[in-house]
Amino acid sequence: MLSLLSYTFFQNAVLAGILASIACGIIGTFVVIRRMVAVSGGISHAAFGGIGLGYFLGIEPLLGALGFTVGAALTMGELEHRAEQHMDTLIGAIWATGMAIGILFIYITPGFAPDLFGYLFGNILLVPQSDLLLMLVLVAIIVLTVGVLFNDLVAVTFDEEYATVINLPVERLLLILLVLIALTVVMLIQVVGIILVIALLTLPAAISRECTGRVRTMMLYAVLLGIAFTTTGIFLSAFLNIPSGATIILVSAAAYAGVLVRKHGACR
Amino acid sequence: MAEVPVIEVADLWLKRNGEEILEAVNLRVFAGDVFAIIGPNGGGKTTLIKVILGLIPPDRGTVRILGGLPQEKRHLLGYVPQLRTFDFHYPISVRQMILSGLLGRKTGIIKKFTAADTVLADKALATMGIAHLADRPIRDLSGGEQQRAVIARALVGDPQVLLLDEPTVFVDAPTETQFYDILKNLARSMTIVMVTHDIGVIVSHVTKVACLNRRLFTHDSRELTEDMIQGAYQCPVDIIAHGHPHRVLREHAKEE
Numbered sequence: 001m002l003s004l005l006s007y008t009f010f011q012n013a014v015l016a017g018i019l020a021s022i023a024c025g026i027i028g029t030f031v032v033i034r035r036m037v038a039v040s041g042g043i044s045h046a047a048f049g050g051i052g053l054g055y056f057l058g059i060e061p062l063l064g065a066l067g068f069t070v071g072a073a074l075t076m077g078e079l080e081h082r083a084e085q086h087m088d089t090l091i092g093a094i095w096a097t098g099m100a101i102g103i104l105f106i107y108i109t110p111g112f113a114p115d116l117f118g119y120l121f122g123n124i125l126l127v128p129q130s131d132l133l134l135m136l137v138l139v140a141i142i143v144l145t146v147g148v149l150f151n152d153l154v155a156v157t158f159d160e161e162y163a164t165v166i167n168l169p170v171e172r173l174l175l176i177l178l179v180l181i182a183l184t185v186v187m188l189i190q191v192v193g194i195i196l197v198i199a200l201l202t203l204p205a206a207i208s209r210e211c212t213g214r215v216r217t218m219m220l221y222a223v224l225l226g227i228a229f230t231t232t233g234i235f236l237s238a239f240l241n242i243p244s245g246a247t248i249i250l251v252s253a254a255a256y257a258g259v260l261v262r263k264h265g266a267c268r
Numbered sequence: 269m270a271e272v273p274v275i276e277v278a279d280l281w282l283k284r285n286g287e288e289i290l291e292a293v294n295l296r297v298f299a300g301d302v303f304a305i306i307g308p309n310g311g312g313k314t315t316l317i318k319v320i321l322g323l324i325p326p327d328r329g330t331v332r333i334l335g336g337l338p339q340e341k342r343h344l345l346g347y348v349p350q351l352r353t354f355d356f357h358y359p360i361s362v363r364q365m366i367l368s369g370l371l372g373r374k375t376g377i378i379k380k381f382t383a384a385d386t387v388l389a390d391k392a393l394a395t396m397g398i399a400h401l402a403d404r405p406i407r408d409l410s411g412g413e414q415q416r417a418v419i420a421r422a423l424v425g426d427p428q429v430l431l432l433d434e435p436t437v438f439v440d441a442p443t444e445t446q447f448y449d450i451l452k453n454l455a456r457s458m459t460i461v462m463v464t465h466d467i468g469v470i471v472s473h474v475t476k477v478a479c480l481n482r483r484l485f486t487h488d489s490r491e492l493t494e495d496m497i498q499g500a501y502q503c504p505v506d507i508i509a510h511g512h513p514h515r516v517l518r519e520h521a522k523e524e
Contacts, residue, residue: 162349
């Protein structure tokens with residue numbers, strides 16, 4: 001089984017899993033403690049519009065996805081304040097609109113969209129070198145931004161009203177957080193696909209939350225759990241010849257269920 | 269020269285969904301006051317606090333904090349929000365939560381907490397009598413301890429004014445007594461404004477009382493008169509249920 005590691009495609013897959021886990025451990029922690037799971041779902045499905053646009057224009061679909069996720073994040077963040085809409089409503093609108101745009105673009109693009117299925121459900125075993133580079137850049141941006149703004153982001157996600165009273169730039173910080181979610185989603189598309197993104201974003205952080213009362217520790221555990229889940233999933237899928245994205249999610253879900261069944265007993 | 273109020277609300281009107289929430293509210297709090305605003309639930313107390321803090325814009329009227337606009341000066345107040353709005357499951361230690369109260373004073377892009385900040389946080393925790401809980405996650409605290417932690421966060425920046433919204437809602441009776449002892453000590457060094465629906469809080473060290481039920485009834489003194497209560501509550505049952513406030517106050521006055 002370990003002989004798999006001598007293949008470049010397999011090394012790339014493990015590396016992509018590690019990079020994605022770093023991003024989703026850090027950002028997933030905020031998603032879980034600030035209850036932004038549905039927003040993340042909206043952003044990730046909006047990415048499909050960008051994938052479609054990428055096919056249509058003949059550019060890298062992931063770059064299209066990057067544009068759409070960031071655009072969706074900014075649109076939802078702005079509209080929530082400017083148009084006084086419920087986030088819930090905006091999520092529904094953005095979620096479906098993104099998917100619809102993607103479907104239309106793919107329909108009007110001549111020819112066949114070969115790895116469409118990969119974008120929807122992930123195919124980490126086929127991550128090209130160029131995508132690894134994109135992921136590396138995104139991880140660097142995420143780690144750096146959270147490192148610099150850590151105390152502000154904690155204050156805003158902990159108590160938004162109080163953060164406003166002490167005159168922190170609350171709206172801007174929440175927009176930044178949404179954009180960071182958008183970047184993370186793009187990384188995870190490669191690993192588990194648009195449809196399964198929210199599970200990998202939330203499950204490691206949700207398990208980690210059961211084990212610690214500190215944001216920093218929660219991030220660290222979530223990263224480590226993410227690496228464990230993706231690596232296990234990659235090995236299992238290669239070994240059993242089953243879809244990698246689904247395997248990673250099921251490994252994560254099984255671990256989450258295990259922690260819930262043991263009811264906090266495992267950690268304390 | 270006339271003294272400038274630390275909080276001044278002039279002719280404030282606010283309507284929400286076609287209903288008047290605040291009507292012609294005038295309020296002047298001066299340095300050294302311990303000002304209690306009482307009134308029934310739904311009487312507009314929390315809304316008034318939020319307007320004072322610039323979180324809700326009024327339809328009409330002005331608010332001044334320390335002589336300036338709320339948005340300019342609010343970070344200088346120590347704000348203690350209602351406990352029930354809090355997410356106590358957030359993974360944060362008590363000390364980290366207190367430290368967040370200092371963020372508003374930091375400039376620059378990276379806002380790191382220094383050793384001096386930690387000293388300030390631990391001092392605020394000691395003032396509230398929960399120094400021993402500094403490293404605990406807030407979710408492990410009891411209701412009374414959580415309330416103290418929220419006040420400690422407001423105290424950490426040494427504010428001139430402490431603004432408390434329903435500070436005793438989730439606090440049991442013995443804790444409440446301790447709580448008012450702490451407040452009494454704080455009143456020596458800062459102005460205190462609190463809103464509550466509980467007439468029982470009007471204890472000896474409050475210097476001014478007002479009643480709020482859409483309109484604010486005030487006499488600029490600690491006397492809580494029957495017409496103020498009736499004006500605000502419009503129902504004598506509350507007075508009977510809480511004892512006779514007028515007499516309670518007079519008795520406290522004699523003790524001093």
